[in-house]
Amino acid sequence: MRMLTALSDLIVPIDCGGCGRTGTRWCDRCNTRIRDAPIELTPRIDVGVPVWALGRYRAPFATSVLAMKEHRRSDLAVPIGDALAAMLGTLAQWSELPDARHLNLVPAPTRTLAARRRGGDTVTAFARVAAARLGPGVSVTPLLHTAGSARDSMGLDARHRASNMSGAIRIRAIPSGLHDRPFVLVDDVLTTGATAAESVRILAAHGISILCAAVVAGA
Numbered sequence: 001m002r003m004l005t006a007l008s009d010l011i012v013p014i015d016c017g018g019c020g021r022t023g024t025r026w027c028d029r030c031n032t033r034i035r036d037a038p039i040e041l042t043p044r045i046d047v048g049v050p051v052w053a054l055g056r057y058r059a060p061f062a063t064s065v066l067a068m069k070e071h072r073r074s075d076l077a078v079p080i081g082d083a084l085a086a087m088l089g090t091l092a093q094w095s096e097l098p099d100a101r102h103l104n105l106v107p108a109p110t111r112t113l114a115a116r117r118r119g120g121d122t123v124t125a126f127a128r129v130a131a132a133r134l135g136p137g138v139s140v141t142p143l144l145h146t147a148g149s150a151r152d153s154m155g156l157d158a159r160h161r162a163s164n165m166s167g168a169i170r171i172r173a174i175p176s177g178l179h180d181r182p183f184v185l186v187d188d189v190l191t192t193g194a195t196a197a198e199s200v201r202i203l204a205a206h207g208i209s210i211l212c213a214a215v216v217a218g219a
Protein backbone atom coordinates (compact mmCIF):
# COMPACT_ATOMS: atom_id res chain seq x y z
CA MET A 1 0.00 0.00 0.00
CA ARG A 2 2.82 2.34 0.94
CA MET A 3 4.51 1.53 -2.35
CA LEU A 4 1.30 2.20 -4.27
CA THR A 5 1.01 5.57 -2.54
CA ALA A 6 4.62 6.35 -3.42
CA LEU A 7 4.01 5.37 -7.04
CA SER A 8 0.88 7.47 -7.39
CA ASP A 9 2.73 10.35 -5.73
CA LEU A 10 5.12 10.30 -8.69
CA ILE A 11 2.23 10.74 -11.07
CA VAL A 12 -0.06 13.01 -9.03
CA PRO A 13 1.62 14.88 -6.17
CA ILE A 14 -0.23 14.37 -2.90
CA ASP A 15 -1.17 17.53 -1.06
CA CYS A 16 -3.31 18.04 2.00
CA GLY A 17 -6.76 19.08 0.77
CA GLY A 18 -6.99 21.61 3.59
CA CYS A 19 -3.65 23.42 3.72
CA GLY A 20 -1.64 22.19 0.73
CA ARG A 21 1.08 20.56 2.83
CA THR A 22 2.76 17.89 0.71
CA GLY A 23 3.01 14.19 1.46
CA THR A 24 -0.47 13.65 2.88
CA ARG A 25 -3.98 13.91 1.48
CA TRP A 26 -5.36 15.28 4.74
CA CYS A 27 -3.06 16.37 7.56
CA ASP A 28 -3.58 15.97 11.31
CA ARG A 29 -3.58 19.71 11.83
CA CYS A 30 -6.45 20.27 9.36
CA ASN A 31 -8.29 17.31 10.86
CA THR A 32 -8.01 18.79 14.35
CA ARG A 33 -9.20 22.19 13.16
CA ILE A 34 -12.17 20.86 11.21
CA ARG A 35 -13.33 18.90 14.26
CA ASP A 36 -13.26 21.92 16.57
CA ALA A 37 -16.48 23.27 18.13
CA PRO A 38 -19.03 24.46 15.56
CA ILE A 39 -19.73 28.17 15.19
CA GLU A 40 -23.12 29.79 14.73
CA LEU A 41 -23.36 32.08 11.71
CA THR A 42 -25.41 35.25 11.34
CA PRO A 43 -25.96 35.41 7.56
CA ARG A 44 -26.85 38.71 5.91
CA ILE A 45 -30.07 37.15 4.66
CA ASP A 46 -32.21 35.63 7.39
CA VAL A 47 -32.34 31.89 6.75
CA GLY A 48 -35.18 31.46 9.23
CA VAL A 49 -33.39 28.72 11.17
CA PRO A 50 -30.07 28.59 13.07
CA VAL A 51 -27.05 28.11 10.79
CA TRP A 52 -23.98 26.25 12.07
CA ALA A 53 -20.58 25.92 10.44
CA LEU A 54 -17.48 23.83 10.99
CA GLY A 55 -15.52 27.06 10.52
CA ARG A 56 -15.09 30.32 8.62
CA TYR A 57 -14.47 30.70 4.90
CA ARG A 58 -10.72 30.04 4.97
CA ALA A 59 -8.34 27.08 5.23
CA PRO A 60 -8.98 24.27 5.92
CA PHE A 61 -12.76 24.70 5.63
CA ALA A 62 -13.07 26.59 2.35
CA THR A 63 -10.01 24.97 0.80
CA SER A 64 -11.21 21.40 1.38
CA VAL A 65 -14.60 22.23 -0.14
CA LEU A 66 -12.94 23.82 -3.17
CA ALA A 67 -10.58 20.87 -3.55
CA MET A 68 -13.58 18.52 -3.60
CA LYS A 69 -15.51 20.62 -6.08
CA GLU A 70 -12.82 21.88 -8.41
CA HIS A 71 -10.00 19.34 -8.11
CA ARG A 72 -11.97 16.10 -7.90
CA ARG A 73 -10.73 15.35 -4.41
CA SER A 74 -13.64 13.03 -3.66
CA ASP A 75 -11.51 11.42 -0.90
CA LEU A 76 -12.12 14.56 1.20
CA ALA A 77 -15.77 13.51 1.61
CA VAL A 78 -14.54 11.24 4.41
CA PRO A 79 -12.87 13.80 6.75
CA ILE A 80 -15.52 16.43 5.95
CA GLY A 81 -18.35 13.94 6.52
CA ASP A 82 -16.76 12.76 9.77
CA ALA A 83 -16.50 16.36 10.95
CA LEU A 84 -20.13 17.01 9.96
CA ALA A 85 -21.20 13.97 11.99
CA ALA A 86 -19.19 15.25 14.96
CA MET A 87 -20.82 18.69 14.59
CA LEU A 88 -24.33 17.21 14.57
CA GLY A 89 -23.42 15.22 17.70
CA THR A 90 -22.21 18.40 19.39
CA LEU A 91 -25.38 20.26 18.37
CA ALA A 92 -27.44 17.51 20.01
CA GLN A 93 -25.33 17.86 23.18
CA TRP A 94 -26.03 21.59 23.08
CA SER A 95 -29.79 20.84 22.69
CA GLU A 96 -29.83 22.45 19.24
CA LEU A 97 -31.00 19.09 17.86
CA PRO A 98 -33.15 16.53 19.67
CA ASP A 99 -30.99 13.55 18.71
CA ALA A 100 -28.14 13.24 16.20
CA ARG A 101 -28.99 9.58 15.66
CA HIS A 102 -32.39 10.34 14.11
CA LEU A 103 -32.20 12.91 11.33
CA ASN A 104 -32.99 13.52 7.69
CA LEU A 105 -30.09 15.35 6.04
CA VAL A 106 -31.20 17.40 3.04
CA PRO A 107 -28.31 18.50 0.80
CA ALA A 108 -28.56 22.07 -0.47
CA PRO A 109 -29.39 22.29 -4.17
CA THR A 110 -26.68 21.63 -6.68
CA ARG A 111 -26.60 22.39 -10.36
CA THR A 112 -27.21 18.89 -11.63
CA LEU A 113 -25.20 19.14 -14.82
CA ALA A 114 -22.29 20.90 -13.15
CA ALA A 115 -22.26 18.25 -10.44
CA ARG A 116 -22.30 15.49 -13.00
CA ARG A 117 -19.34 17.04 -14.84
CA ARG A 118 -17.37 17.11 -11.62
CA GLY A 119 -18.15 13.48 -11.00
CA GLY A 120 -20.88 13.83 -8.42
CA ASP A 121 -22.61 16.08 -5.95
CA THR A 122 -20.01 16.82 -3.29
CA VAL A 123 -22.49 17.93 -0.60
CA THR A 124 -24.47 14.70 -0.95
CA ALA A 125 -21.19 12.75 -0.86
CA PHE A 126 -20.03 14.11 2.50
CA ALA A 127 -23.58 14.08 3.89
CA ARG A 128 -23.69 10.34 3.16
CA VAL A 129 -20.42 9.83 5.04
CA ALA A 130 -21.86 11.73 8.01
CA ALA A 131 -25.07 9.68 7.91
CA ALA A 132 -23.08 6.43 7.84
CA ARG A 133 -21.12 7.58 10.90
CA LEU A 134 -24.25 8.58 12.83
CA GLY A 135 -26.03 5.29 12.23
CA PRO A 136 -29.04 3.75 10.50
CA GLY A 137 -31.44 6.36 11.90
CA VAL A 138 -29.87 9.10 9.77
CA SER A 139 -30.67 9.32 6.08
CA VAL A 140 -29.72 11.64 3.24
CA THR A 141 -32.61 12.87 1.13
CA PRO A 142 -31.61 14.96 -1.90
CA LEU A 143 -34.84 16.91 -2.41
CA LEU A 144 -33.48 20.09 -3.97
CA HIS A 145 -31.70 21.11 -7.11
CA THR A 146 -31.32 24.19 -9.31
CA ALA A 147 -30.75 23.76 -13.04
CA GLY A 148 -31.25 20.28 -14.38
CA SER A 149 -32.62 18.11 -17.11
CA ALA A 150 -36.29 18.03 -18.15
CA ARG A 151 -36.52 14.60 -16.61
CA ASP A 152 -36.11 16.14 -13.17
CA SER A 153 -39.33 18.12 -13.52
CA MET A 154 -41.40 15.02 -14.17
CA GLY A 155 -43.86 14.39 -11.41
CA LEU A 156 -44.23 18.07 -10.60
CA ASP A 157 -47.58 19.77 -11.00
CA ALA A 158 -48.05 22.92 -13.09
CA ARG A 159 -47.34 25.33 -10.28
CA HIS A 160 -44.05 23.66 -9.41
CA ARG A 161 -43.22 23.30 -13.07
CA ALA A 162 -43.66 27.07 -13.43
CA SER A 163 -41.26 27.73 -10.58
CA ASN A 164 -38.93 25.27 -12.30
CA MET A 165 -38.89 27.58 -15.30
CA SER A 166 -38.09 30.67 -13.25
CA GLY A 167 -34.65 29.30 -12.46
CA ALA A 168 -35.34 29.21 -8.74
CA ILE A 169 -34.49 26.29 -6.51
CA ARG A 170 -36.58 23.30 -7.44
CA ILE A 171 -37.93 20.52 -5.33
CA ARG A 172 -37.99 16.94 -6.52
CA ALA A 173 -41.05 14.81 -6.00
CA ILE A 174 -41.01 14.07 -2.27
CA PRO A 175 -40.59 10.31 -1.80
CA SER A 176 -43.48 8.60 -0.08
CA GLY A 177 -42.70 7.12 3.31
CA LEU A 178 -40.17 9.84 4.15
CA HIS A 179 -39.07 9.16 7.72
CA ASP A 180 -40.61 11.29 10.41
CA ARG A 181 -37.32 12.67 11.72
CA PRO A 182 -36.04 16.23 12.12
CA PHE A 183 -34.68 17.75 8.89
CA VAL A 184 -31.27 19.42 8.69
CA LEU A 185 -30.19 21.34 5.60
CA VAL A 186 -26.57 20.59 4.68
CA ASP A 187 -24.33 22.70 2.46
CA ASP A 188 -20.63 23.20 1.77
CA VAL A 189 -20.41 27.00 1.85
CA LEU A 190 -22.75 29.69 3.13
CA THR A 191 -22.12 33.22 1.91
CA THR A 192 -25.13 35.55 1.94
CA GLY A 193 -27.57 32.91 3.10
CA ALA A 194 -29.77 33.37 0.02
CA THR A 195 -29.62 29.74 -1.11
CA ALA A 196 -30.23 28.38 2.38
CA ALA A 197 -33.12 30.81 2.97
CA GLU A 198 -34.76 29.87 -0.33
CA SER A 199 -34.21 26.16 0.38
CA VAL A 200 -35.84 26.45 3.80
CA ARG A 201 -38.72 28.43 2.32
CA ILE A 202 -39.44 26.05 -0.56
CA LEU A 203 -39.23 22.99 1.71
CA ALA A 204 -41.62 24.63 4.21
CA ALA A 205 -44.04 25.29 1.34
CA HIS A 206 -44.03 21.51 0.77
CA GLY A 207 -44.58 20.66 4.41
CA ILE A 208 -40.95 19.99 5.31
CA SER A 209 -39.75 21.99 8.27
CA ILE A 210 -35.97 22.43 8.52
CA LEU A 211 -34.67 22.55 12.09
CA CYS A 212 -31.27 24.05 11.35
CA ALA A 213 -28.64 24.31 8.63
CA ALA A 214 -25.17 22.81 8.89
CA VAL A 215 -22.39 23.97 6.56
CA VAL A 216 -18.66 23.40 6.24
CA ALA A 217 -17.50 26.99 5.70
CA GLY A 218 -19.37 30.16 6.57
CA ALA A 219 -18.53 33.65 5.34
Ligand SMILES: [Zn+2]
Pocket (backbone or CB within 6 Å): 016, 017, 018, 019, 020, 021, 026, 027, 028, 029, 030, 031, 060
Ligand atom coordinates in the same frame (compact mmCIF):
# COMPACT_ATOMS: atom_id res chain seq x y z
ZN1 LIG B 1 -3.61 20.27 6.14
